[in-house]
Amino acid sequence: MDASPPPSVLPTGVDPAELRLRLSAWYHTRARRLPWRDQPTPYRVWVSEIMLQQTQVATVLPYFERFVAALPDIESLARADEPTVLGLWAGLGYYRRARFLHRAAREVVARHGGRLPASATDLRALPGVGAYTAAAIASVAFGLPEAVVDGNVIRVLSRLVALPQLTDTAPGQRALQAVADALLDRSDPSSHNQAMMELGALVCSPRGPDCATCPLSPSCAARAAGTQERYPRKRARTPPQKVRACCGLATDEAGRLLMARRPAGVLLGGLWELPGGELTPETSPQRSLQAHLHERLGLDAEIGRRLGVVEHVFSHRHLTLDIYAVPAARGALTPAWYDECAFLDAADRARVPRSRLTDKVLEAVGHG
Numbered sequence: 001m002d003a004s005p006p007p008s009v010l011p012t013g014v015d016p017a018e019l020r021l022r023l024s025a026w027y028h029t030r031a032r033r034l035p036w037r038d039q040p041t042p043y044r045v046w047v048s049e050i051m052l053q054q055t056q057v058a059t060v061l062p063y064f065e066r067f068v069a070a071l072p073d074i075e076s077l078a079r080a081d082e083p084t085v086l087g088l089w090a091g092l093g094y095y096r097r098a099r100f101l102h103r104a105a106r107e108v109v110a111r112h113g114g115r116l117p118a119s120a121t122d123l124r125a126l127p128g129v130g131a132y133t134a135a136a137i138a139s140v141a142f143g144l145p146e147a148v149v150d151g152n153v154i155r156v157l158s159r160l161v162a163l164p165q166l167t168d169t170a171p172g173q174r175a176l177q178a179v180a181d182a183l184l185d186r187s188d189p190s191s192h193n194q195a196m197m198e199l200g201a202l203v204c205s206p207r208g209p210d211c212a213t214c215p216l217s218p219s220c221a222a223r224a225a226g227t228q229e230r231y232p233r234k235r236a237r238t239p240p241q242k243v244r245a246c247c248g249l250a251t252d253e254a255g256r257l258l259m260a261r262r263p264a265g266v267l268l269g270g271l272w273e274l275p276g277g278e279l280t281p282e283t284s285p286q287r288s289l290q291a292h293l294h295e296r297l298g299l300d301a302e303i304g305r306r307l308g309v310v311e312h313v314f315s316h317r318h319l320t321l322d323i324y325a326v327p328a329a330r331g332a333l334t335p336a337w338y339d340e341c342a343f344l345d346a347a348d349r350a351r352v353p354r355s356r357l358t359d360k361v362l363e364a365v366g367h368g
């Protein structure tokens with residue numbers, strides 16, 4: 001007996017059973033071979049899902065291999081110290097994910113005997129595991145009938161049914177989940193969910209979807225109307241707040257760069273950067289930088305010429321960061337606002353966790 005919910009959320013004439021069959025046939029011929037698919041243990045699926053939040057598959061692959069080689073299971077991750085975990089994450093960005101993963105591993109050891117719980121509800125109680133990640137782990141690692149709705153799936157589903165709701169609102173998310181639940185292949189939720197995500201990644205792209213090769217094409221409402229790129233519908237975005245900041249490039253006699261670790265609890269906390277800070281209103285960038293170096297590191301510095309400028313967009317902020325040479329500095333390094341600081345050579349810089357912003361800064365001054 002088919003235990004699917006009634007397919008009333010699907011457009012008239014769309015047969016979910018037929019759609020599942022077409023999707024499954026496509027997936028089994030087109031799916032990419034990925035290390036977490038080849039060995040889908042709960043731990044590997046979990047690590048891959050956390051890394052894939054906000055990051056492309058191609059970028060994640062080498063980080064994933066390195067991470068699971070160094071920390072092959074939940075116990076070894078729980079035992080590792082934070083610098084080790086952040087070091088393995090260095091360069092992947094969004095370090096909050098690594099901290100959550102680490103904290104969650106310790107919770108799994110303390111509360112679940114070192115095994116990830118086989119329930120979407122219990123998975124959601126772990127740090128860093130939201131509805132999407134819980135459904136992905138539950139279905140892919142444990143075969144549970146949980147329909148995944150990630151960014152790729154949102155695109156496919158909203159086009160398939162020409163979803164009128166805004167997908168970044170609660171009613172839109174409920175409508176998407178209802179469509180995903182109605183389509184879910186409960187006999188093989190793991191392959192079904194991965195097929196939906198893969199279809200969004202490879203075929204149903206944001207611009208110019210390849211509808212001619214899409215297995216859902218005969219049932220797709222947006223394709224029939226020629227309105228694919230109008231979906232998913234979203235709320236109008238508020239423009240990011242403009243922020244200006246400055247940082248200093250100081251070197252020691254060995255040519256190593258002065259870098260400092262930001263305190264926990266602030267934006268990009270725990271990550272290393274060239275020292276500096278936001279511009280104080282009505283103060284020149286040089287004066288602001290001098291004040292930051294004094295207050296945050298105990299340095300009395302001369303500020304030299306401007307070496308470059310970097311633009312970076314966080315979710316709600318557009319940062320313009322000026323980089324200045326710091327040719328001479330007096331005073332012992334005494335980190336006050338920063339947690340620590342050090343002169344780092346290229347090998348050390350590669351080992352410490354850095355944000356994408358700091359990578360851009362280092363590239364701009366020829367130390368990338």
Ligand code: SF4
Nearest residue numbers: 204209211214217220
């Ligand atoms: S037919 Fe085109 S728009 Fe519709 S789901 Fe397939 S790729 Fe996306």
